Amino acid sequence: MIFSNLLILLGSVAIGFVILRIILSANFILSVLKRWWRSFEDRCHVYQFYKIPEYNESFQENQLYKKVSLYLSSLASIEDSDFVNLFSGKKSNEFFLQLDANQTVQDSFFGSKISWKNEAKSDCKMFVLKIRKKDKRRILRPYLQHIESISDEILQRKKEIKIFTNVGSENGTIGRWRSVPFTHPSNLDTVAMDLDLKNKVKSDLESFVKAKQYYHRLGRVWKRSYLLYGPAGTGKTIFIAAMAKFLCYDVYDVDLSRVLDDSDLKSLLLQTSNKSVIVIENLDRFIGEKSTKVSLAGILNFMDGIFSCCGEERVMVFTMNSKENIDPAILRPGRLDVHIYFPLCDFSAFKTLAGSYLGLKEHKLFPQVEEVFQTGASLSPAEIGEILIVNRNSPSRALKSVISALQSNGGGRGSGNVGRRLTESGSRNGNSDDSPESASMMCRESVHTVREFRSLYGLLRFGSRKGASFDLEKEGN
Structure with a gap:
């Protein structure tokens, strides 16, 4: 009996082995057929090939080669290649893949299959793009634009964010920016915030980042401006830090006390880079100080003057303790598109x-x-x-x-009642001062944060805060 069962078991194993051999053989045959068919198509010139060398004829680095390399490393299909190089990133538990020499990776775009090969020779390296001839006119240019867009996003995420401050002018010369790495760990995902409000903030920022063509079609400067206002210690600065981390933008913190005049302020604006958050804190205090050398006209020109078009993809953030007695010209949409109120703690x-x-x-x-x-x-x-x-x-x-x-x-202090009335009351008509009755028009939802960040040159201080109310105003002309 035992012997019979053993024979049956051995027979089953043998049958399974034969079936496995057949399956493997079928897969091998199918693989050979696919390679033969691709070779046949290549010989029949069904495909168009494009070479993207690492250097041009003048031995200058080809920027498109770098962007393609970043893009291919982000494809999930790179894991299907026979040989892939694995590297560790700057952060812990961060890894990335890179296509090995003479290996291929597959991609698709608008329903068309695309192939990339990393060719490495002794004298140069290049990527070879293979597209069907019938598809090249339809997808080549949009596909290359897609690669540039994705690679730019990857570079932006990997970018080391910096915070800049303007130093005082010396010997009558215009001041210059000085920077240090911006390593604050807060971001919009970790900030304690009402979920609906957090989604509104994220949606507004994401929509802005993707709106280049829209702004250009409207003939408007591609920028977005925020007003954060409320009592001291309620979290306005930590919100700025979270915005910068979310966007991966550098921060330019403008110290108006070190600005010589309107012309100096304009010069500082011209020296800021694209993809940046430009901050002026306590604007109401500076406007009210007689010793301030920057005029109201200079502030208005800084916010949306003709020189504000000398740069793109900027987010401008202004903070105030109160909007009371502030010139309405400062508060209008176009100069301040988004108003966020930061009340005291409830x-x-x-x-x-x-x-x-x-x-x-x-x-x-x-x-x-x-x-x-x-x-x-x-x-x-x-x-x-x-x-x-x-x-x-x-x-x-x-x-x-x-x-x-x-x-x-x-x-x-009785301030808690103010915060509750602002968040509980509905929309109604009123002016834009900071009384509970009028401020409720701007404040409809509450948001809470944990700790307020202050760091560089005494400009930023530590603290914690309760968050804000959020209102996206219609942009003016």
Whole structure:
């Protein structure tokens, strides 16, 4: 009996082996047939070939070669090539693939199959593009534009972001920008923010980045401007850092106290690069100072004057503590397209901060904290955040300290009611000052952040904050 079962088992194994041999043989035969057919098509000149060498005749680097290399490394089909080089990136757990010499990779575009080969000879390297002749007129130019677009996005993501500040002028010469790496870890994904509001912010930024042709068709400068306003410590600066990280744009922080005059401010604008976030903080304070050497006309020209067209894909951000008594000419759409209000902390924002700083979702003291907030007491997210940091090893002590601080310092401020009225009230007509009645027109949703970033040359300070309300205004002419 055992012997019979053994024979049956051996017979099954033999049959399986034969079937496997047949399958492998069939795959081998199919592979040979495909290669033969491709060779036949090549001989019949069904395909058009384009060479993209690494260097041109003058031994200058071919930028298209670099872009093609980046693009091919991003294709999922590169893993199907027989030999692929694997490299580690600058960040931990980051890897990227690169096509080995004399290997091919397949791609498709607008329904057409495309093949790339990495040819490496002793004297030069090149990529060879193979497209069907019947498709070349239809897809070649759009396909190359597609490659440039994807490679530019990859380069932008890999770019080392820098933050620039304008230094004082010396010997009467125009000031220059100085930079350091911008390594702040915050971004829009990690900032504690109402999900709907976060999606609005992301959507607005993504739409702007992709709108080059749209802006050009309208005859408008390709830029977007934001106004962030609210009390100190509510998170305006951390929001700027998150925007810059999301866009992978350099940051130019303009210190108006170091600007000589309107002409100097204009010169600084001309020295900024494309794909950048240009920031002026506390604009309301500078406008109100008599010692400021920059005039209102100079500020307006900086925002949307004729020289603002000498660069593209810029996001301009201005911060204020209040819009009250600000000239309406500054606030109009076109100069300030998006207004975001940053109120003081309420209980909802406090719970977000407690979750981020202490890892608390619920606590027995939360009802007591909420009760204090309901009396109208409020502190800035920065103030509450510092209390939570100091007492981070004891959540109960941290919450008790917050309650004590609200009772002793927040009750007389009454600012919490302002924040709640702004976020709870509906849209209605009114002017654009900072009274609760008029500001509610601009503020419809709330957003919370964790910590406010301040770093370079004393321009930026640390703190935490509750976020903002968001309104996309229609752009003016």
